Amino acid sequence: xxxxxxxxxxxxxxxxxxxxxxxxxxxxxxxxxxxxxxxxxxxxxxxxxxxxxxxxxxxxxxxxxxxxxxxxxxxxxxxxxxxxxxxxxxxxxxxxxxxxx
Numbered sequence: 001x002x003x004x005x006x007x008x009x010x011x012x013x014x015x016x017x018x019x020x021x022x023x024x025x026x027x028x029x030x031x032x033x034x035x036x037x038x039x040x041x042x043x044x045x046x047x048x049x050x051x052x053x054x055x056x057x058x059x060x061x062x063x064x065x066x067x068x069x070x071x072x073x074x075x076x077x078x079x080x081x082x083x084x085x086x087x088x089x090x091x092x093x094x095x096x097x098x099x100x101x
Contacts, residue, residue, distance in 0.1 A: 005047055008054035009061075011093040013038045019089060030082045034089075037065060058090055 013035065020031040041064045047056070065086075069079055 003049040003052075004054045005045065005049065005052045005057045005060075006042060008057040008093070009038050009042050011054075011096065012057070012061075012089055015089045015092045015096070016085075019085065019092075027081065027085065030078060030085050033078075034065070034082060034085065037061070037068060040064070062086065 016031055016035050016038075020028065020035065023031055038061065041057075041061050044064075045060055065082065068074075069082075074082075
């Protein structure tokens with residue numbers, strides 16, 4: 001049985017790593033902040049693989065980031081750039097998933 005939560009996490013992480021390799025210097029902080037959060041979300045999430053979808057990972061990850069932003073006193077500009085990069089990464093992961101299916 002596949003685990004759609006972990007599969008989505010892996011797909012998004014791979015996209016973020018690719019984005020980081022090609023990133024403008026101004027985006028390195030945001031990408032460097034986002035990438036390790038994926039492992040933390042996977043480590044802390046409690047779920048049954050048969051009860052989740054890839055959308056559940058996206059929702060859980062973004063909730064996690066919003067909490068982390070507050071704990072890290074993230075400024076609004078950094079939050080906005082992270083959100084923009086997140087949307088780009090998820091769209092790219094969606095596109096990659098459709099071409100593989």
